[in-house]
Amino acid sequence: MRQLPWLEPGDTLPDPASAWDERDPVPGLLAAGGSLDVDTLMQAYGRCVFPWFSDDQPILWWSPDPRMVLRVNDFRLHRSLRKTLSRFAATPGCELRIDHDFGTVIQACSQSPRAGQSGTWIVPDMVKAYTQLHRAGHAHSVETWIDGELAGGLYCVALGRAVFGESMFTRRPDASKIALAGLVALCRRAGVEMIDCQQNTSHLASLGAREIPRARFVSHVARARKQAGPQWQFDPVYWSELLSERPPLST
Known part of the structure; x- marks a missing residue:
């Protein structure tokens, strides 16, 4: 299983093509961590990535394929x-x-x-x-x-x-x-x-x-x-x- 990238605040999001696929536990998951500031969200949407997580989880970033x-x-x-x-x-x-x-x-x-x-x-x-x-x-x-x-x-x-x-x-x-x-x-x-x-x-x-x-x-x-x-x-x-x-x- 590939390791999921962990982001620190301000880190650049990975290429969406590197998101987990059907061989991995959760297809579409790209990275965890980072922050939800305006600049990061703008970067995310510009790269077709979005945050989606529950209260008991870290920030999770997704880019499913297909979309x-x-x-x-x-x-x-x-x-x-x-x-x-x-x-x-x-x-x-x-x-x-x-x-x-x-x-x-x-x-x-x-x-x-x-x-x-x-x-x-x-x-x-x-x-x-x-x-x-x-x-x-x-x-x-x-x-x-x-x-x-x-x-x-x-x-x-x-x-x-x-x-x-x-x-x-x-x-x-x-x-x-x-x-x-x-x-x-x-x-x-x-x-x-x-x-x-x-x-x-x-x-x-x-x-x-x-x-x-x-x-x-x-x-x-x-x-x-x-x-x-x-x-x-x-x-x-x-x-x-x-x-x-x-x-x-x-x-």
């Missing part, structure tokens, strides 16, 4: 969600907001129950780190508001046109799906090709996400991070990026 991504043009707007979005876009008091309340969004994500998990990977150190990343302009929240109340949302990291989805939560039916659809619409308008989903889940697959080789994802990020990213604000006209499409023939 789950959602190409924004492949987003599956199922008939029921199309109806929900159309109603949401036309209803006074229903708004999609960007970066209005990042702190509440990430806290809500950290408290959301996950199927098959007894705890959360969004531990207090992660909340603090991504809040600092948000203040530095690199982490964003996409929020579904209904009648003045935050109903659901998600947060993500962005380097130019490289967008990395992190987590979502919902307090009302479909509120997190509305936020994701809003992010897709924003990305389409800004020329963003794909949203990183990190891990393969059946829910993401049902919305059009699929796995691609890590090498292809690394190449995409290297190119996209150098391009001008979205203006992180949402205009209701952006819903046309989704709602003007021809509806699917079946649900």
